[in-house]
Amino acid sequence: MSGTWWVSDAPCVGDSRFTPNDTSADALRTPMTRQLLKVCQGCPYRSQCIDLVLPRTSKFDGICGGRLWIDGTVRDECEAAHPDELTEDGSYIPHGTEAGARAHNRRGERACSLCREAGRLAQARRREMRRRVSD
Structure with a gap:
C-alpha cells in the first residue's frame, strides 16, 4: 500500500462530524448526514478512505468513502458512490x-x-x- 499521503488533501480532514461520538443509528441519520455525504461527492479518495478505515471489518459507524456506515453496513451513500470503491484491500x-x-x-x-x-x-x-x- 502506498501509505496515507492523501489524507491531508481529503475534503473531510479534521472534521469530526464524519465520525461522531454518539454513534447510535438515529444520531447518524440526520439532515446533516446528507450534507456530509455531499462533501464526499467530488472526493477523489473515496476508495482509499474505505481501504484505510476498513468499515466492514472494523464495524465502523460514521461516514467513510462517500457512504454512511452503521455497524459496518452501508446505510446511505453519495450520488457518485460506485460499487468498485467498496473493496477492503488492507488489513485491520x-x-x-x-x-x-x-x-x-x-x-x-x-x-x-x-x-x-x-x-x-x-x-x-x-x-x-x-x-x-x-x-
Missing part, C-alpha cells in the same frame, strides 16, 4: 496497540499517534524487563 489495524504500530509499518505508513504511543510504552516495558534481568 488494532489502533492503540503495539500490533497496530507494526501493522502501520507493514503498510508503509506512519503510525497514528495512538499506535506510536502504544509502541513506545511497549518498548519501555521491554527495556525495563531487560534492565531487571541484568541486575
